[in-house]
Amino acid sequence: MLVHSRGGRWAVWIVFFALFLPVFALPFLVIMVASFATSWSGAFPSGMTLGHYQELTKGDSPHALLTSLVTALVASLAALAIGTWAALGAEALRRRGRRVVDALFMLPVAVPSVVVGLSLLVAFSKPPLLLNGTSTIVITAHTVLVTAFAYQSVAAALTRLDPAYEQSAASLGARPSYVLWRVKLPLLLPSLTAAAGLCFALSMGELSATMMLYPPNWVPLPVTIFGATDRGALFTGAALAVVLMASTLLVLFAVSRIRNRASYR
Amino acid sequence: MASVTLAAPRRGVPRWLWALPPVAGLGLVFLYPMALVVWQSVSPDSGGHDLSGYGTVLASTGFQTALLNTVWIAAGSTVGCLVLGFALALVIAFVPFPGGKALSRFIDIFLAFPSFLITLALLFVYGTVGIVNGIWTDTTGAAHGPVDFLHTPWGVLLAEVTYFTPFVMRPLLAAFSQIDTAQIEAAASLGARAPRIVRQVILPEALPSLAAGGSLVLVMCLNEFGIILFTGAKGVTTLPMLVYSKAILDGDYPGACVVAVVNIALSVALYTLYRVVLARGAGGARRAGA
Numbered sequence: 037m038l039v040h041s042r043g044g045r046w047a048v049w050i051v052f053f054a055l056f057l058p059v060f061a062l063p064f065l066v067i068m069v070a071s072f073a074t075s076w077s078g079a080f081p082s083g084m085t086l087g088h089y090q091e092l093t094k095g096d097s098p099h100a101l102l103t104s105l106v107t108a109l110v111a112s113l114a115a116l117a118i119g120t121w122a123a124l125g126a127e128a129l130r131r132r133g134r135r136v137v138d139a140l141f142m143l144p145v146a147v148p149s150v151v152v153g154l155s156l157l158v159a160f161s162k163p164p165l166l167l168n169g170t171s172t173i174v175i176t177a178h179t180v181l182v183t184a185f186a187y188q189s190v191a192a193a194l195t196r197l198d199p200a201y202e203q204s205a206a207s208l209g210a211r212p213s214y215v216l217w218r219v220k221l222p223l224l225l226p227s228l229t230a231a232a233g234l235c236f237a238l239s240m241g242e243l244s245a246t247m248m249l250y251p252p253n254w255v256p257l258p259v260t261i262f263g264a265t266d267r268g269a270l271f272t273g274a275a276l277a278v279v280l281m282a283s284t285l286l287v288l289f290a291v292s293r294i295r296n297r298a299s300y301r
Numbered sequence: 302m303a304s305v306t307l308a309a310p311r312r313g314v315p316r317w318l319w320a321l322p323p324v325a326g327l328g329l330v331f332l333y334p335m336a337l338v339v340w341q342s343v344s345p346d347s348g349g350h351d352l353s354g355y356g357t358v359l360a361s362t363g364f365q366t367a368l369l370n371t372v373w374i375a376a377g378s379t380v381g382c383l384v385l386g387f388a389l390a391l392v393i394a395f396v397p398f399p400g401g402k403a404l405s406r407f408i409d410i411f412l413a414f415p416s417f418l419i420t421l422a423l424l425f426v427y428g429t430v431g432i433v434n435g436i437w438t439d440t441t442g443a444a445h446g447p448v449d450f451l452h453t454p455w456g457v458l459l460a461e462v463t464y465f466t467p468f469v470m471r472p473l474l475a476a477f478s479q480i481d482t483a484q485i486e487a488a489a490s491l492g493a494r495a496p497r498i499v500r501q502v503i504l505p506e507a508l509p510s511l512a513a514g515g516s517l518v519l520v521m522c523l524n525e526f527g528i529i530l531f532t533g534a535k536g537v538t539t540l541p542m543l544v545y546s547k548a549i550l551d552g553d554y555p556g557a558c559v560v561a562v563v564n565i566a567l568s569v570a571l572y573t574l575y576r577v578v579l580a581r582g583a584g585g586a587r588r589a590g591a
Contacts, residue, residue, distance in 0.1 A: 038395040038485065038495050045396055054390040055385065056404070059463050060411060063422030066432075070425050077435035118323045125320030132375055137320055144331055146572030148524035150541040151561040155334030158341050158558065180331050234413070244526035244541065248549060258415060258527075265531060268432055270424060271464025284413060 039257070064273040064281070071275040088275035097260060101279060104240055104257040107171070108287075111178035112186075112235035116228060119186030124216070141187040144180050153177055153248030177245040182235040189234065192260050193227035226295050233291035238283045337563070341556035358559040363440070368563070371539040374454055375522035378461035381517050383511060385462060386469030391499065393470075394477035395485070405474060408467045416464045417527035420451075423460055424531075427451050454537050462526045465521060469514035476510040509581070516575035523568050538542065540564040 039045045069075055076085030092098070119141070126137040144152060156177050160167035197220070205219045206212070217268040221228075243258040250259055257280045264273035345354045358364050365399040393401050426432050427448050434446020450456050480503060489500045538546070540560055548557035 038391075040488075040499060048392055048396045049398055052389065052396075052504055056389060059466070061427065063419050063463065064414075066422045067418060067423045076425060076432065076437055077430045079432065079436050081517075122320065122323035122327075125323060128316040129320055133320070137324060140327060140332070142576070143569070144571075145362070146520060146569045147335070148526070148541045148544070148561075148564050148568060150524075150544050151338065151565055152331070152334075154544055154557055154561055155338045156330070157548065158337045158554065159334035176330050180327075183327070199496070202325075207468060210586060234394050237413040241418075243415060243417055243530070244524075246532065247526075247545060258417065261421070262417070262530065265421060265424070266533065270421075270428075270586070273421060274425070277421055281414060281418070285410070287412060288410075 048157075067274045067277050067281075070271055071278045073271060076271075088272050091272060092275055092279065096255065097276060097279070100255055100257045100260040100276075101283065103171075103254055104280070105283065107175050107178055107254075107256055108236045108239035110175050110230050111182055112238045114175075114179045115183040115186040115235045116232050119183050119188075119231065120190045120224075120228065122183075122187050122196055123190040123299050126191065138191070142184050144159060145184045149181055149244035150248060151244070152180055153245035156180075156245075168249075171251065173249050174246060174251075174254055174256070176250055178239045178242055181242060181245060182238050185234050185238065186231045189227055189231040190224065193224055197223055212300045229295040233288045233295075236287055236291070237284050240280060240287075309536050338558045338561050338565075341555055342562045345555050346516055354555050354559045358556055359563075363538065364560065367538045367540050367543045367560075369566075370454060370537060371523055371541075371564075374457055374461065374537075375519055377458050378465060378522045379515055379519045381458065381462035382466045382469045383515050386466045386473060386509065386514065387507070389466070390470045390473040390477060391503070394474060395503070405500055408470060411467050412471075416460070416525065416532040418576065419460045419464045420456075420528050420531035423451060423456065423463075426454070452536065457529055457537055459530070461522050461525060464528065465518045467519070468518050469511070472510040472514045476507050480506050480522075509578070512578045513575065516571060517577055520568050520571045520575060523564070523571065540567075552554060 039048055048130045067170075069081055071088055072084050072086065073081030074080050074085050074087070076082065122141055123139060126141075129137065156173055157168060159165070160173060167176065201219050201223060202215050205215045210218070241258060242256075243262065244258055246256055247262070250256065255263075257276060261276045261280065262271075264276060342354055343350050343352060351554060393404060424431065427452060428434070429446070429449060431446075431448075433448045437443065437446040437448070440504050450459075478548070484502055485498055493501070525539075526545065529537055529539055529542050530545075541564065543560050544557050544564065547553045547560060
């Protein structure tokens with residue numbers, strides 16, 4: 037306890053919430069409320085309505101949501117597969133090789149996402165690999181961007197893993213593939229699901245690289261939100277943002293349920 | 302059953318071969334395109350290969366303003382995040398209150414959302430027809446509210462401080478949880494007041510996490526695009542914004558690649574510094590990368 041006087045503690049807490057609430061709680065609260073309002077230029081919103089959501093059921097929004105969900109699902113599964121494989125492969129290497137693989141897989145975090153988008157445009161706009169204008173290029177960009185996070189969490193989990201399990205399995209005559217499949221991967225399952233959730237959430241909200249790449253028939257939700265706010269439809273944008281946040285949270289919640297089940301097994 | 306035989310090292314493919322397929326995949330979709338960006342930046346549209354693209358772009362005022370904007374907004378945001386994050390984490394860790402745990406969980410959720418949502422929310426609060434200006438015009442009867450900074454660098458700064466502060470708080474909270482409270486009690490019983498305890502006991506312990514969190518936030522601010530795109534500010538051009546506008550709006554790929562190379566160099570250099578700081582910092586700082 038740093039502050040001993042009762043009055044002092046209250047003063048600190050009041051300052052804390054005076055900073056915390058407007059900075060962190062207000063943004064999401066404002067978006068939530070605005071999505072139900074018809075106008076808001078005063079202390080309180082006016083004209084509460086479900087109209088913005090009804091609007092969303094028509095038009096392009098359902099397709100945008102589906103696009104985002106498919107993109108995030110495919111990208112995070114691919115990232116999980118590649119990241120896990122790379123982390124397992126790197127673990128088997130000597131220290132030097134492991135550091136090289138580490139650096140290579142963490143590099144996409146350092147490079148600006150816009151530049152990742154640009155690089156894919158430059159590389160895949162001409163044959164033999166003509167991906168520009170397809171959904172594949174968007175999914176590829178998302179995979180590149182989130183693989184680093186999958187790699188990082190699986191690699192961190194591998195260093196925490198007790199080597200006694202695989203050693204005893206191997207000493208009982210289990211083949212390496214059997215050890216991997218029946219011992220290592222089940223032990224890694226909690227970290228794998230956590231990584232999957234993180235990758236999914238990041239991909240759902242990805243805007244920078246997507247803005248560089250999206251073809252007209254594959255427009256993810258963040259781009260739709262930008263389109264709405266850019267043409268001044270702020271309240272529609274807010275409703276779309278709520279849809280984005282809700283679907284992300286729903287998937288994160290489902291993933292954490294799987295994770296709990298996995299860790300109780 | 303030969304159950305007692307210890308597993309001998311199996312003959313087969315060498316170990317490094319297992320790491321090859323994912324690295325090859327990364328090479329195809331990331332390293333090869335990056336190399337092409339560098340190649341494109343020295344290949345002007347007029348043909349041939351030279352550094353003339355760099356000369357033109359680096360000398361243009363548009364690029365210089367963008368570079369200056371990027372650096373000072375990122376540096377300012379980082380300082381803001383460090384100060385705010387340190388203060389908030391200090392209270393959560395050392396002046397605990399009921400519900401503090403729930404708050405740290407809330408911060409985790411915060412990190413799962415995209416950055417541009419902050420700008421969208423700020424548009425409702427500080428926009429020209431937003432809440433603050435609305436209250437002002439309602440109470441004073443003026444035609445316009447006084448608040449109009451969202452389209453300036455200050456709006457970007459506010460949004461970035463809001464969004465990136467949790468990235469500083471997480472490693473800090475991890476570091477704070479490892480500080481022995483007996484140390485603080487001892488300092489307090491020897492007559493040290495709270496500011497002095499913070500300065501002489503807590504701050505030295507937190508420095509590695511502050512450095513790690515700060516450099517991570519600096520890199521992410523340099524690379525930030527969504528927040529700036531959503532402010533719709535024509536006056537605030539940063540390097541990622543310049544890459545986007547050159548490539549997509551102007552169709553000038555060699556120019557965009559030149560800016561991209563500068564941006565990559567800046568960010569990767571700082572990110573390398575971050576990894577070095579992270580590797581040096583012990584204990585709590587190690588979790589900063591999450």
